[in-house]
Amino acid sequence: MYEQVSHSLLNEILIKLNSEIKQHELRHFYTRLGANFYAIHSLFHLLYGDRDDFEDQALCLVEAMARQYMDRSEQLKRKDIEREKDHNWFLSQKWVGMALYTDGFANNLSGLTDKLFYFQELGVNMIHIMPILACPDGKSDGGYAISDFRRVDSRIGTNEDLHKLSESLEKRDILLTMDVVVNHTSDEHDWAKRARKGEKKYQDYYYLFDNREIPDMFEETMPEIFPETAPGNFTWDEEMNKWVMTVFNNFQWDLNYSNPAVFIEMLDIILFWSNQGADIIRLDAVAFLWKKIGSVSQNEREAHLILQLMKDCCQVTAPGVLFIAEAIVAPSEITKYFGEDAINAKECEIAYNATFMALMWDAVATKNAKLLYQGLRSLPDKLERATWLNYVRCHDDIGLGFDDADIHAVGYEPVEHRKFLLDYYTGNFSDSDARGFPFGHNLKTGDARISGSLASLVGLETALESNEPKRIDNAIQHILLLHSLILSFGGLPLLYYGDELGTLNESDFLNDENKALDSRWAHRPNFDWDKAELRHQPGTIEQQIFNAIKKMIAVRKEILAFADFNNRELIYVDNPHLFVFSRFNLTRTSGGVLVVVNFDANPQYLDMANPQIKSVLSYGHIIDLISGDTPAMFKNQLVIPPYHFYWLSDQ
Numbered sequence: 001m002y003e004q005v006s007h008s009l010l011n012e013i014l015i016k017l018n019s020e021i022k023q024h025e026l027r028h029f030y031t032r033l034g035a036n037f038y039a040i041h042s043l044f045h046l047l048y049g050d051r052d053d054f055e056d057q058a059l060c061l062v063e064a065m066a067r068q069y070m071d072r073s074e075q076l077k078r079k080d081i082e083r084e085k086d087h088n089w090f091l092s093q094k095w096v097g098m099a100l101y102t103d104g105f106a107n108n109l110s111g112l113t114d115k116l117f118y119f120q121e122l123g124v125n126m127i128h129i130m131p132i133l134a135c136p137d138g139k140s141d142g143g144y145a146i147s148d149f150r151r152v153d154s155r156i157g158t159n160e161d162l163h164k165l166s167e168s169l170e171k172r173d174i175l176l177t178m179d180v181v182v183n184h185t186s187d188e189h190d191w192a193k194r195a196r197k198g199e200k201k202y203q204d205y206y207y208l209f210d211n212r213e214i215p216d217m218f219e220e221t222m223p224e225i226f227p228e229t230a231p232g233n234f235t236w237d238e239e240m241n242k243w244v245m246t247v248f249n250n251f252q253w254d255l256n257y258s259n260p261a262v263f264i265e266m267l268d269i270i271l272f273w274s275n276q277g278a279d280i281i282r283l284d285a286v287a288f289l290w291k292k293i294g295s296v297s298q299n300e301r302e303a304h305l306i307l308q309l310m311k312d313c314c315q316v317t318a319p320g321v322l323f324i325a326e327a328i329v330a331p332s333e334i335t336k337y338f339g340e341d342a343i344n345a346k347e348c349e350i351a352y353n354a355t356f357m358a359l360m361w362d363a364v365a366t367k368n369a370k371l372l373y374q375g376l377r378s379l380p381d382k383l384e385r386a387t388w389l390n391y392v393r394c395h396d397d398i399g400l401g402f403d404d405a406d407i408h409a410v411g412y413e414p415v416e417h418r419k420f421l422l423d424y425y426t427g428n429f430s431d432s433d434a435r436g437f438p439f440g441h442n443l444k445t446g447d448a449r450i451s452g453s454l455a456s457l458v459g460l461e462t463a464l465e466s467n468e469p470k471r472i473d474n475a476i477q478h479i480l481l482l483h484s485l486i487l488s489f490g491g492l493p494l495l496y497y498g499d500e501l502g503t504l505n506e507s508d509f510l511n512d513e514n515k516a517l518d519s520r521w522a523h524r525p526n527f528d529w530d531k532a533e534l535r536h537q538p539g540t541i542e543q544q545i546f547n548a549i550k551k552m553i554a555v556r557k558e559i560l561a562f563a564d565f566n567n568r569e570l571i572y573v574d575n576p577h578l579f580v581f582s583r584f585n586l587t588r589t590s591g592g593v594l595v596v597v598n599f600d601a602n603p604q605y606l607d608m609a610n611p612q613i614k615s616v617l618s619y620g621h622i623i624d625l626i627s628g629d630t631p632a633m634f635k636n637q638l639v640i641p642p643y644h645f646y647w648l649s650d651q
Helices: 004-016 027-048 054-071 074-085 102-106 109-114 116-122 159-171 190-196 213-219 260-275 301-317 331-337 354-366 370-378 404-409 414-425 460-466 469-488 519-523 529-536 541-558 611-616
Strands: 097-100 126-129 148-152 175-181 184-186 234-237 242-245 252-254 280-284 322-325 350-352 387-390 437-439 449-451 492-496 568-571 578-583 593-598 604-607 622-624 637-640 645-650
Touching: 004 027, 004 054, 027 054, 027 074, 027 260, 027 301, 054 260, 054 301, 097 102, 102 109, 109 116, 109 159, 116 541, 126 280, 148 159, 148 260, 159 175, 175 260, 184 190, 213 234, 213 242, 242 252, 260 280, 260 301, 301 322, 301 331, 331 350, 331 354, 354 370, 354 387, 354 414, 354 469, 370 404, 370 568, 404 414, 414 449, 437 519, 449 519, 460 469, 469 492, 469 541, 469 593, 469 645, 529 541, 568 611, 578 604, 578 611, 593 611, 593 637, 637 645
Parallel strands: 097 126, 097 492, 126 175, 175 280, 280 322, 322 350, 350 387, 387 492
Antiparallel strands: 184 252, 234 242, 437 449, 568 578, 578 593, 593 645, 604 637, 622 645
16 A cells, blocks of 8 residues: 555665665565555554654664565575465365474474474374473473573574474475564573663663562552462562563563564564574464553553564565464453454464363363353454464463353353362362363462363373273263364364373473472473374274374365365254354355264264254265264264264265
């Protein structure tokens, strides 16, 4: 869009550009810059337009984008152009991801490169390597306290090792997802060290205060993220004689995005790792990017403007790269991270569907789908060129952030229901086989979240100890049922390493003083490759789970209706134990799939005369796409065994 003020500034910037930049062939860069500059200027001006150095900062921004474009390989530039032509490429049903810790999975990046056959065997073609950048020993928050944003942690490998991994992934058509922690740095980062020494430039990178007056005003409304281990949101630094905002841990200093230099630095870092071969960048803790007195300092409008500006700038330099919003927030807030008042995503193309994840765990505990159906019905549709990241488990805790109105709507009382779920998954409910741990218990409110591996939370650990085949089978069926949902619901399914083998809780973390107080380490396993070999041994638990998930992935990739174009409809049925939805091709002429899930311990029945069901399965012979068999029917009622699912199609 042409607009005189912004393009006048752009002309001035192009004149002032560093002579080194002017010497390069930047045709595609300039084309994209011109197309996006009105939006870039508008957002940059909204955030920083009241500063005297606004034009100088705008010049720095464009120069950072240009330099990273110059450093981008020809191969990556070709990929950018291909993805611009096929801009919905990531909505295809062919993509299936897995999240993992590099050191936990394969010791280091070289080991990970040697294990790529495993992903190909399972059918995974996107790997999310949890944060691998340099962190202090002992004060890393699982890799999220970064001391050097441009260097791989030496315990995991080198930048060159990452380059080799990226090349190997590219040859296998496997996407690489990397983390960039955008909200904070380690207190051992060079910026923090220089701030401690009194350098004004770097003190302005953080929120620093001489006394408690302003921090106390923030504390009146800001919640505590880790109330057990890091109460409060500020830490006193003896060397500086200042209070530092530390929302997550006292060793993680929050970055001050009201300073444009911070934005430019972090954009440059995002583009740096895009140039190392990352196809997708996961932006950590995006809900916290803007702090405001008198608010919870989450989900502020300016945080969304920052993300929009990051996306517009990235589309100039590396348009083939996608963003994931790591925003584990209230259901009403989640979709805003795609972008509001838009058709296509203008912030992040991908967002964690934390609501879906938590609601699935509710259905497992209650053995009914009432809240799952109600909560998803209340969740707004995603934008056209955007998708959900659907997951059963991840490296983090399970929060119970359902909307209270939805809980009331299905007849529960919110406080009591959350207490039931916490008791159910942490061993304080008599009729539960779950083996989880409380996390983040807040003594003031009584709130807590849940840690534990998928297999232990659905009862496999308890079942193995009792050596009861039926309980073992029930746990396995739960694992498969939950994976069937993330693979069919619509979006990019993200498996968590070890879940495909039924990995149980780890307890070794209790012997490590740096981890013992963080129960999330129970589900951050060291991958057992001897156990993984059992996936080839018929009859083993590992073989049953691995092969079943492998089959689901293979079927998913063949079904066009599983691509993500808002082509899903929830179907209300009278039976509360069942969760039913349809997937359809955009033409709706053929190829529809009916997904039916039974969360109960008893067989359930589905009336196939339901008009919504008949609109999906209206022709021919009904088969289950996973087994290839015709499911049992009685008087036009479908029989669904306990803890079972169907992907149904008519032939």
